[in-house]
Amino acid sequence: MKKNIWSTYSEPQLSELNSISEKYKKCLDEGKTERECVELAVRMASQAGYRDLNEIAASGEKLKAGDKVYAVCMKKMIVLFRIGTRPISEGMNILGAHIDSPRIDVKQNPLYENEGLAYLDTHYYGGIKKYQWVAQPLSLHGVVVKKDGTTENVSIGEEENDPVFVITDLLVHLAQEQMEKKASKVIEGEKLDLLIGNRPVDQAAEELAEGDDAAKTKETVKANVLRLLKEKYGMEEEDFTSAELEIVPAGKARDCGLDRSMILSYGQDDRVCAFTSLFAMLDVEEAEKTGCCLLVDKEEIGSVGATGMHSRFFENTVAELVAATEGESDLKVRRALANSRMLSSDVSAAYDPMFAEAFEKRSSAFFANGITFNKFTGSRGKSGSNDANAEYIAALRRAMDEDNVAHQFAELGRVDLGGGGTIAYITANYGMEVIDSGVAVLSMHAPYEVASKADIYEAYKGYKTFLRKL
Structure with missing residues (x-):
């Protein structure tokens, strides 16, 4: 050396x-x-x-x-x-x-609700160890391009007051079988869905969203996510099909080491x-x-x-x-x-x-x-x-x-x-x-x-x- x-x-x-x-x-x-x-x-x-x-x-x-x-x-x-x-x-x-x-991308038909939790379905990009991406704060970056050609830039999770997102992991108390798996199978690709909501749309907003399919089917958490996306970006659910949204770790590049000799990012x-x-x-x-x-x-x-x-x-x-x-x-x-x-x-x-x-x-x-x-x-x-x-x-x-x-x-x-x-x-x-x-x-x-x-x-x-x- x-x-x-x-x-x-x-x-x-x-x-x-x-x-x-x-x-x-x-x-x-x-x-x-x-x-x-x-x-x-x-x-x-x-x-x-x-x-x-x-x-x-x-x-x-x-x-x-x-x-x-x-x-x-x-x-x-x-x-x-x-x-x-x-x-x-x-x-x-x-x-x-x-x-x-390497990162995790959002699919084109991603938004769904499961047992009161709203998720974005994903597809990882590049060579990753999938288990490294769970149980940590994540941010969402990219663009949404609407049919009329207008583009909305998306960056959520980087500012101090922004919400962040997460991919959940199985609690260690129930993970005996999981921990016996090969590292490549501990977390599989279809388990890398992003948790984005839990709060149902309120009654007044639900009445305003009578034409919304999620509200009609009583997927009220998904309906609330769509309401927020509409307010923030003027976005409909079908606009996901012409979006490019990337999931990356939230937070800034930092000095690493007591001597500040390295950078972690x-x-x-x-x-x-x-x-x-x-x-x-x-x-x-x-x-x-x-x-x-x-x-x-x-x-x-x-x-x-x-x-x-x-x-x-x-x-x-x-x-x-x-x-x-x-x-x-x-x-x-x-x-x-x-x-x-x-x-x-x-x-x-x-x-x-x-x-x-x-x-x-x-x-x-x-x-x-x-x-x-x-x-x-x-x-x-x-x-x-x-x-x-x-x-x-x-x-x-x-x-x-x-x-x-x-x-x-x-x-x-x-x-x-x-x-x-x-x-x-x-x-x-x-x-x-x-x-x-x-x-x-x-x-x-x-x-x-x-x-x-x-x-x-x-x-x-x-x-x-x-x-x-x-």
């Missing part, structure tokens, strides 16, 4: 580290869903002088070195560019991360890499090659769909960028992608001495050892992996050392035990140089994950170095 880097920092560096950590925590609090992350990124980018690429393309304006633009896909995916002095067809330096995180996979990439992108002002920060959706379920990395959004946006700088040319678009270098900025598993048997210590990432590089990911025999070239790794090592960026190389656990995937192999299909890099975390995919402030700081520094020097 390398030296703990906390002891290497000067007072100015510690001040910058703390500033980055506080900024990062605020972003975690504001960006608990991919939509919220994109909205936040657009706001920050606009304040830094970035403009909407779609508006520029529509006007026919040409871009030049120093110009800063962004493009958004379906409010869940965003890419930012800062035009360099070299032609884009000579390649870009790309920071790519994902902004979706929901969603650090992969927003710890996404936000530090965004910070680096907005802070780097001068570079020869065009810099790019790509924040994508759907990585946790295979990077599929229109807002996942498998979509053509990034490729199409690069085509618009080439057209606005060098003129329309399919060949130059292909050259731009093939000549690029990318950091697939995703988290790695931090060595956990409480579960040492799951790791191979010599090839593990450690807290406060800096940004982590994974030459390959995948599982077992490197299945599904991108495997970075040695020449590219050497160039990265040289750049990081020149800028005194602490870094480490690691694998994700023991060889035969498991593994993980990122977006690296998808962008590698263009022929570009790609390697996974990011922050090591503890309790990955749990409702609350832990990261070292020192590693967050080194990731930010490393991403800036990459944009400037590679």
Whole structure:
């Protein structure tokens, strides 16, 4: 294990580290869903002088070195560019991360009443240990889009005076049979329904809701929930079918440890890499090659769909960028992608001495050892992996050392035990140089994950170095 880097920092560096950590925590609090992350990124980018690429393309304006633009896909995916002095067809330096995180989604026909309790039916998203999500305060985030096209933003459970929600667990006094089950079966997917109400609609409100099916069938608790939704959001029950509502842990990102050396929060996979990439992108002002920060959706379920990395959004946006700088040319678009270098900025598993048997210590990432590089990911025999070239790794090592960026190389656990995937192999299909890099975390995919402030700081520094020097 390398030296703990906390002891290497000067007072100015510690001040910058703390500033980055506080900024990062605020972003975690504001960006608990991919939509919220994109909205936040657009706001920050606009304040830094970035403009909407779609508006520029529509006007026919040409871009030049120093110009800063962004493009958004379906409010869940965003890419930012800062035009360099070299032609884009000579390649870009790309920071790519994902902004979706494991969670629980609300189904399209979710609201029901059972024995005087109102619930929302759910479907979990991504790889989770289902038993971790019960018996803790949860919040509800998302959008409700009505037939007339109006959109209602939903965020319940984050403010001090907000109600919160919960998924109940069986009391230990009656749990003898439950506790004999495998961990994967202790709580099953259809048992992850969200408890949202118990109070029946009062008589006056019931009379006003004579046309309401729930009131007619005497599902009075459900009727009361629908009444409250109508008052707050102008929402009918059928509007759930065109809603995207996500259930996430309630509460803010917090300092962790008596020494405040770590951060405990929901969603650090992969927003710890996404936000530090965004910070680096907005802070780097001068570079020869065009810099790019790509924040994508759907990585946790295979990077599929229109807002996942498998979509053509990034490729199409690069085509618009080439057209606005060098003129329309399919060949130059292909050259731009093939000549690029990318950091697939995703988290790695931090060595956990409480579960040492799951790791191979010599090839593990450690807290406060800096940004982590994974030459390959995948599982077992490197299945599904991108495997970075040695020449590219050497160039990265040289750049990081020149800028005194602490870094480490690691694998994700023991060889035969498991593994993980990122977006690296998808962008590698263009022929570009790609390697996974990011922050090591503890309790990955749990409702609350832990990261070292020192590693967050080194990731930010490393991403800036990459944009400037590679």
